[in-house]
Amino acid sequence: MISYNTKDWFTFIFHFHKSDTVRKLFPIMIAIGIYSALIGYLEVSYFKIGKNDYIHNIPIMHGMLGFVISLLLVFRTNTAYDRWWEGRKLWGGLVNNSRNLAIKLSAILKDENDRKFFRKFIPAYASILHKHLHDDDTGKQLFEDVDLEIDHHKHKPNQIKRIMYHKITDLYDAKKISGDQLIILNEELQAFTDICGACERIKNTPIPYSYSAFIKKFIFFYTMTLPFGYSVSLGYLVAPVVVFIFYVLASLELIAEEIEDPFGNDENDLPTKKIAENIKKHVEELI
Template sequence: MISYNPKVWIAYIFRFQKSDTLRELLPYMILIGLYSGAIAYLEIECFKLEESSNVKNLTVIHTSLGFVISLLLAYRINSAYDRWWEGRKLWGSLVNNSRNLAMKLSVMLKDEKDLAYFRRLIPSYASMLNKHLKDEETSMQLFDHVDLDLDHHKHRPNQIAKMLYQKINDLYVSHKITGDQLIILNGEIQSFTDICGSCERIKNTPIPYSYSTFIKKFIFIFVLTLPYAYVFTLGYYIIPFACLIFYVLASIELISEEIEEPFGYDDNDLPTTKISTNIKKHIEEIL
């Protein structure tokens, strides 16, 4: 995740990060500029269309569709941000639940060996979940056309959770904790698996294919038809105008694609590795 001061916004206008959309869209913007210039040349120099030409009335279509595309993109980026923010809340819950489990165990248990076991295992769950969510195979488990040779008995976060359950049960059998304490600790460990399942839901359930592709097609059709109508009012200035419109619309789509899957390695993804490290530090302090 990029660290920055949101109050110093002027400096970021002239700063380009690796994830900046301009880097990725620049080749397309050049092509759209050449395309717009060609359309302008044909209409102005070759066909010499008059101001009364019906082609000029195409602006009515863009005015109407502009409202539609703004609604689509607004919903697109909001839904993507909701997925990013839900992922952040889940990992925040994992931090809190790890602390709560450690604090309860530190009070209930007196044996240093038992404390050392949980001191090592509780942070391991966050670390394994981080690696599990960054695994590309995790994001493809729901796709019918992908045949993954996976051993589902080696789901790493589940293995850690099972070890925690086993240890808690052993403590109860050996009368180191009471039945009431067992129920309390069981709820804390169960929350780990709930968080894992929610993160997997975000990871392996992308935005519906038809919706994503429709927006991309809509943006290209909208931008590619701009020169036909606006050449009459802008002339050759349609070239930077069309490039700017494409940059704005396509950037929203690219940003949405990046943040809708928050568990990867992109600059704007969640710092799950750092969160895992902090969990380890906090658990070692408590236990």
């Protein structure tokens, strides 16, 4: 995740990082600029269309559709950000659960071997979950047209949870913890699986295809019709104007695509590896 100063306006305006939407959209922006300039030339210089022609009234359509596309993009970006923020809250919950479990075990356990066991496996769950969520196959498990040869009995986060739960049960059988303490520890361990399941729900359930495809088509055809209506009013300036409008609309869609999967490898995705390392450091301090 990119670290930045939210109050440094000039850095935002004049700095371009490798994931900036300008870099990604630059080739198609050039193509749209050439297309718009060509339409402007044909209307103004070749066909000599004036303000009394019906084609000059096309911006009326753009005005009505502009409101619709703005609503769609607002909903799209809000939905994507909700997924990103929910992922962050889930990993924040994993940090707290790991700390709480470590604090309780540090007070309950007296044997150093038992403490060493949990000092290793509590951080291991976060580390394994990070790798599990960054596995491409995890994000394809619900796709009907993809046949994955996955051994679900080797779901790695579940295996780590199983080992820890068996250890807790062995400690209870050995009378090292009481029944009340078993119940308290069970609540913390259960939260691990709840967090894993919620993260998998975000990972393997993308935005519906029809919705995402419709927005892209809408942006494309909306932008492609802009030169026809504005060439008479703007002349050759229609090219940079249309390019700028396309940049704004397409950038919003690109940003939504990037953050809707917070467990990917993009620069703005969640730093789950760093969070897992912090969990390891905190647990080792507590137990």
